[in-house]
Amino acid sequence: ISPCRPLPDAHALAAATRSSPPPLPRALSHYYRRPPQALRGICRLTSPRPARATLHAASAELEAGARSRRHRPPFPAPPDLSSSTAAAIGGWELGPDRGAAHVSAVAGEEARMASAAPQQLGGLGGSVNGSAAATPLHGPAAPAGANGADGYDSDGSYNFAPPTPSTLSMSIPPELAGAIPLIDRFQVEGFLKAMQKQIQSSGKRGFFIKKSVGPQVREKFTLEDMLCFQKDPIPTSLLKVPNDLVSRSIKLFHVILKYMGVDSPAIISLEERIELVAKLYKHTLKRSELRDELFAQISKQTRNNPDRSWLIRAWELMYLCASSMPPSKDIGAYLSEYVHYIAHGATTDSDVRVLALNTLNALKRSVKAGPRVAIPAREEIEALLTSRKLTTIVFFLDETFEEITYDMATTVADAVEELAGIIKLSVYSSFSLFECRKIVNGSKSSEVGNEEYIGLDDNKYIGDLLSEFKSAKDRNKGEILHCKLVFKKRLFRESDEAVTDPMFVQLSYVQLQHDYILGNYPVGRDDAAQLTALQILVEIGFIDNPESCVEWISLLERFLPRQVAITRAKRDWELDIISRYQLMEHLSKDDARNQFLRILRTLPYGNSVFFSVRKIDDPIGLLPGRIILGINKRGVHFFRPVPKEYLHSAELRDIMQFGSSNTAVFFKMRVAGVLHIFQFETKQGEEICVALQTHINDVMLRRYSKARSGSATSTVSQNDVSQADKPPNAEMYDKRVQELSKVVDESQKKADQLRDELQRKTQQEREMQEELEGLKDTLQSERHIIKEVTSERDRLKSLCDEKESSLQVALVEKNRLETKLTNGQGQENNTKMDLSGNHCERDTLTTVGSVNSGIEMLTKLEEELKSCRKELAASKEVSKKLIMERNMLEQRIQRLERAKSEEKSTMQRVYEDECRKLKAHTATLEQKLESATQSLNVAESTLALRNTEVDSLQNTLKELDELREFKAVCVRHNIHIQSLLGSVEIHILPLCISSGCGQKEPTDR
Structure with a gap:
């Protein structure tokens, strides 16, 4: 097997397995199972030891497979596997020197060494460099790999280990597990080439310049590397998009960098952020390919971001985009899993977690609702940014x-x-x-x-x-x-x-009232007057003199449909409605509302929803150009709009077929036994069909439930009939009669107890009445005392007034005398003075004596006045106390009287109810007893008949036994006769032969 063969995908692997390839190691087979969550258990093996242990087991498995298939053809390479897919996934590297397969699943972070303080050259390599050392926000920090000397170059380029059989080129981290099924949608190799051209044209060092250690140097650029933060513009799109959208994709990334604040050190303002978001919406809202590219670029900027403020801005932008437009189905699955992983990660920053949770919820809603039709307004973007x-x-x-x-x-x-x-x-x-x-x-x-x-x-x-x-x-x-x-x-x-929800009933009433006032429910004069009176009662309640109400005329005009109102004189309508309104004195507002709903519900077209349509095809030719369709549980109803007139109805069972388009709706229905197709122009065809289908489903469900309940009832009735066919038991009826007798006795005892309780309550009422009379007598005496105190107070007050007037007179006299003394004339001469001195002394003494007596009298009057005032104040206090006591007594009397009347009425009502219930129960029990007695008599007669039948059957059985015995005797007798005949034949046959009879006719015998 040639070394460094690419690892095939799941379909190619399945096809190749049919030609007896070596089996896929169990540790790697999880990469090709759906859903991608199954990868998490393997992707968490980031430390070298467990990964190495798993892969040694896989190597042993492969080695055994290789030995058993030593003479078989090599593992076939998949013909449809692209180089970019192979480079992104990795490969099986089989050692030719040992003849065994060795596989390494060491993670990408484990294959790299985090340097102490690496410099970041703008681009992919420098951005990934900061994931372990700067901000480990989205996952565990990458530990050092097996090769301790390897690491990042100072310019941010990658440094890979030499291609030994124990290393793989990449390992997918858990947050990117959902991207494995989408590997063909990402252009990893094309992005790498474009990035290298961009770096070379800018005069920088090679992007993947490696510090070589051995003679073999190999560089691999993977999907994980491409989906990492970078601060430089991208040279091409991340996804495979049409050529005319590549430049737009690059511009989108420029806007993302600007929104994050990577391009400018100054803080970007809220208005600028809103403009940038609006620009993104404008370019991507109508193109699903650009939406996927935008989400991929934003998710790229959220991975291994070294700056916390940039990271928060990236997640903020992700939240804004997810709130207004969804990605495609496959990108949406990957994005949802990635956001879910970040939102529930143990090491995720708190602010990032909040934004990720919001993004996850927004994705769920936008995937269900689809993208926005219009570009969100500035105030919507601002509200989402400011969390309002x-x-x-x-x-x-x-x-x-x-x-x-x-x-x-x-x-x-x-x-x-x-x-x-x-x-x-x-x-x-x-x-x-x-x-x-x-x-x-x-x-x-x-x-x-x-x-x-x-x-x-x-x-x-x-x-x-x-x-x-x-x-x-x-x-x-x-x-x-x-x-x-x-x-x-x-x-x-x-x-x-x-449904009994008050708000539900109120809203239903409002809608039916609205339709009725519009004239959608054509009714006669009597129903119109009744419905108008009910609406007025719901609006203002019941009043004795409705004509005196200021709003009466306006209410009549408001609640009476205009088309119905013109059919009669206004005064006639008013008198008719008033007469009907006055008969509703006993109705409450809720009762009037329910009666209004009930009247409209009983109409053939009641509880309908109405749609205005235009006729397209009318096979009968009886419908006008514009009509109103009403749909309810009974069927479809046709109305003429002007003047509002009911035309025709088609029941649900007569509608054979229906359907709609964006601008029309049709019904194939039976009219007078003949099928016709009616077509109408409307933009609400889907609503019409949904309403009709809903009512049909309700009818079918109701019939199904009735059929089920009918079958259950028939089963129960059959069981009852089978039980009734059984002969009744007299003892059971006796027990039933005894039970009913006990129930009657208990009811009688309960009635006696209630009667005793009623007598006790009556006695209490009598005592309370006597106490009330005593309190009334006390109140009368207290009132008499109050009158006496009041008269005494008035007398003292008048006396005080008299004393005060006397005091005022004395004071005036005193002032006059003092003035007279001070204004005495001088002596005209010494002689006259001497002569008149004695007279003056006498006059002065006389005046002084009268003044002293006046002062004494005044003092006495003041003391009497003070005492009178004290008595007056005391009498006022007493009067106040008596008035308070009187009020308290009156209130207590009123409470007692009210409580007495309420208790009396309650007890009377309870007594009457109990008596009525007991009488009804007693009558029921008597009827049951009578029916049970009759049933018992029937049972006894039936039992007697059954006994007679049993006796006759026993006699018949005895006769049958006797006949059987007689039959047995006859059988034995016949057998005996046959045996005798046989013996006689045996003796006679030789005699016949000997006498020659046997030679004549043998058959005669």
Whole structure:
């Protein structure tokens, strides 16, 4: 076998094995199993010892195979294996001097030596050099290989070991295990040649200049080397792409380097990052080949990146791209496994792990939904970069709305789930978002019914929808186009009737009400008046005088369809609706809502979803140009749009076939016993077919379940019949009667207990009534005391006022006397002064005495006033306390009366319910007892008949035995006679012969 033969791929290996080649070692056979996760166990053998041990076992296996096949032809080389594939995978190297096979699976990191401080020449070699020494973020550091003298050159070129039989050129690390099935999509050899030309043209040293040690020097450039970080531009694409896309691929890598900040030492701003991402979207969003190339380039820049900031920017860019567009199926499988490995790696940086997890989730969503239709807006990119959410508004059919959040990767299904959580809608499988388009032309702005609702696919992006809304408004410059998102049901199913979620019922009511007001449910006058009255009751509840309500007229106009309203005078409608409304006093809003739904559900076309279509082919020729299709659980219904009129219905069993295209839908259905094909122009053909198929599936499922339940019921009934055919047992009926008697006794005891409890409650009520009367008497006495205290307070207050007025008079008199004393006139002369001195002293003494008496009186009045005020304050406190006690007593009385009335009504209701239940139960038991007695009588009569039959059968059996005995006697008698005849014949025959009778006719005997 020639040395250094390339290792074939799995298919070539299988084909070659049929011509008796040496078996593939078990340690290497895992490289060709799907899924690629099986490689992880082998790829983790990065230390030399376990790998060498495994490969020695493989070598022994190969040696045994070689000895057993010594005279067989050599291992055939696969003819379809390209040189690039062989160079990327490696080879089997068989030693001719020993005649045995030796295989080495030493990892790529083990074949290299990490130098102490290597210089990095821009390119692949220098970038890989930093994986073990600088930032071991994505995996374990590469240990030194067996050849301790080998290592990287200072310029970043590779230094390989000589090609001995115990070395392989490469070993795939675990994070690149998913790339093995894609080896043919990567152009490893072409990338190497282009890289060497680029380095030589730039005047640098050889990219793979090796420090040679021995005479044999061989260099191998592998897939692992190509998918490592490099800071220089790439000369060509990583994947095999068309020639016209190679230059674009190189430009993509330039943008990636610029986004990571490799080209410029300055920090790149947020606006520049947004522009770069938008440029990537613009070039790759519409081309799947460039998307794959972009993901391959970004994943390349995340492996063995020596700078943490560059690494984070690379993963950030990966997250941005995965959120808006998916890779192809095969690249997506490799990328998902690679991102999963990094996200759950033990040595991964925390920030990188967060970005990798976000990327993994974004990949799952984008692979399911596909690429974005429109280039994401700047605000979407900025929101994703700054980890914030954008908001938009979703409307309901009653013009209410809710605000939801979205980002670049949010789809319609995500928005529906979020909105259902906001409004607390637990069952939302039949709901979805719709695009509502309404063209407004001046005077037509207030018209109702010119909206167009277009169902949205669950995988459509919210960002694309908003972008379409904006572009549609820009296109319709002559007309005002209103576009909005509406949340409503896709279709009404029969299972909706069992849903009791209040929000589900409310949304169903709103949608049916919207369709009814638009005129989609043609009804008669009576039903229209009833439905309008129910809607008004749901809106405002019940009021005694509806005509006095300010909104009454507007409610009539709002809830009565316009087409129905013109068929009658307005006053007649108003009187009819008022009369029906006043009969709904006992109905609540929920009852009115359920009755409205029930009335519409009973219509032949009730609970329909409606589609506006245009006729293409009508074999009968009875349909107008434009019609409205209604689809529900009963079939397809046809309506004339203007004026709104019901035309025809086709039941589900009459529809033989249906289908749709992007612009049309057809039905092959039976009309009057004849099959016809109807074709209609519409863009909602898929929605029509899905709705119809869903109802057909529901009908088939219902029939299947009924058939199963019917078979189960028939089986049970057959068992019951077989049990009924058995003769009843009298003892069983007796036991049953005894059990029923016991149940009746227990029920009677329970009724007696309830009666005693009712009497006890009545006694308690009587006692509480007596206590209430006593409290009322106490309240009356307290009120009388309050009146007395109040009158005493008034008397003291009047007395205090009198004393205060007297005090004021005394004070005025005092001031007057003081003024009189101070204003005395002087003596006219000494004599007169002496003569008049005595008179003045007497007058002064007299005045002073009167003043003193006034002061004493004033003091007494003040003391009396103080005492009166104290008494007044005390009486006020007493009055307050009495008023508080009175209020408390009144409240207590009210509570007692309310509790008494409630307890009385409760007990009365419980008693009546128990009595009614007991009476019903007793009647049921009596009926059961009567039926059991009748059954017992029947059983006894049947038993008597059976006993009579048994006696007759026993007599018959006796007669049969006697006949058998007589038969046996007859048989024995016949046997005896035959034996006698035989003996007589024996004796007579010789006599006949001797007498000559035997010579005549022998047959006569």
